[in-house]
Amino acid sequence: MTQFHVPTDPATFVPDRFAGQVMLVTGGGGGMGLACATRAAREGAAVVLADINEEAATAAAAEISGAGGQALGIGADITSRDDCTRMVESVVEAYGGLDVAINNAGVMDGGRDGQPAPLHLANDTYIRGTIEINVLGTMYACAAELSRMVEQQRGGAIVNVGSHTALTGSVGTPAYVASKHAISGLTRAIAMDYAPHGVRCNSVNMCATDTPMLERAMEFVRSRHTEDKPDTPRATMKSSALIGRVSTVWEQAAVILFVASRDASYMTGALVASDGGWTAY
Numbered sequence: 025m026t027q028f029h030v031p032t033d034p035a036t037f038v039p040d041r042f043a044g045q046v047m048l049v050t051g052g053g054g055g056m057g058l059a060c061a062t063r064a065a066r067e068g069a070a071v072v073l074a075d076i077n078e079e080a081a082t083a084a085a086a087e088i089s090g091a092g093g094q095a096l097g098i099g100a101d102i103t104s105r106d107d108c109t110r111m112v113e114s115v116v117e118a119y120g121g122l123d124v125a126i127n128n129a130g131v132m133d134g135g136r137d138g139q140p141a142p143l144h145l146a147n148d149t150y151i152r153g154t155i156e157i158n159v160l161g162t163m164y165a166c167a168a169e170l171s172r173m174v175e176q177q178r179g180g181a182i183v184n185v186g187s188h189t190a191l192t193g194s195v196g197t198p199a200y201v202a203s204k205h206a207i208s209g210l211t212r213a214i215a216m217d218y219a220p221h222g223v224r225c226n227s228v229n230m231c232a233t234d235t236p237m238l239e240r241a242m243e244f245v246r247s248r249h250t251e252d253k254p255d256t257p258r259a260t261m262k263s264s265a266l267i268g269r270v271s272t273v274w275e276q277a278a279v280i281l282f283v284a285s286r287d288a289s290y291m292t293g294a295l296v297a298s299d300g301g302w303t304a305y
């Protein structure tokens with residue numbers, strides 16, 4: 025079946041679609057964030073990659089600049105409101121404004137030592153870390169971005185990276201599911217409050233995508249789903265998306281950037297499923 029579902033060519037881009045625009049990508053040091061920033065730079069955006077891993081963000085920006093794009097990498101922990109304020113200040117200082125924000129930074133395990141598990145078995149690193157980074161962090165990032173967009177009075181676009189777990193349940197990872205459902209609510213609330221300011225806000229919700237996070241998730245799934253650890257109701261898990269493979273970062277970047285672009289000028293408050301049909305059944 026997979027021969028019918030050829031993924032987006034990593035080299036595809038729409039020339040000048042973001043020409044003259046400034047884009048911030050959180051979690052830009054790797055995975056999906058880096059793919060978004062790389063393609064957006066090819067499409068003419070000046071991009072700022074912000075990541076808690078400053079080294080990764082700087083290296084990623086250098087790679088984009090080396091290929092002829094305009095990019096800056098900075099360190100920022102989105103769970104700090106001050107960091108989020110400084111992050112947006114750095115964007116403005118470097119490129120004079122902010123037009124598009126992709127809030128992509130997130131974790132599935134709460135960070136170091138976090139262990140996704142059914143709730144009564146879940147440790148606090150997993151619960152608190154996941155909520156702090158995915159919910160509070162995204163909220164603080166949005167707040168800083170919106171302050172600037174309102175002040176600029178030239179509108180803007182925010183894309184929050186959710187997950188298929190923003191739209192449906194998933195076994196063994198309750199804090200992640202709750203955190204991503206919160207992203208859906210936040211996206212709709214921002215869309216309502218900021219439409220009068222010309223700011224659109226949407227979310228893109230993917231299923232398994234080929235990034236370092238997926239590798240960690242698969243390790244976790246393998247460690248739990250053994251015959252002697254039948255604590256997760258495996259029978260309730262779907263085994264794959266309708267498109268019988270995981271997605272690539274380029275497929276997700278294509279959807280995220282479409283939603284961020286003026287091609288999607290009439291979209292706001294939308295929770296876009298880019299999940300290979302996972303939530304269709």
Ligand SMILES: NC(=O)c1ccc[n+]([C@@H]2O[C@H](COP(=O)([O-])OP(=O)(O)OC[C@H]3O[C@@H](n4cnc5c(N)ncnc54)[C@H](O)[C@@H]3O)[C@@H](O)[C@H]2O)c1
Nearest residue numbers: 051053055056075076101102129130187232233235236237
């Ligand atoms: N990969 C998947 O299968 C998948 C599926 C659904 C949704 N997602 C979502 O996509 C987004 C990107 O995930 P990815 O797969 O590229 O993951 P990833 O782990 O490869 O990248 C996430 C990036 O976020 C950064 N980050 C983590 N905490 C941060 C913080 N506090 N402040 C700033 N940066 C921080 C990391 O350093 C990393 O560079 C996440 O929000 C994730 O929940 C991923």
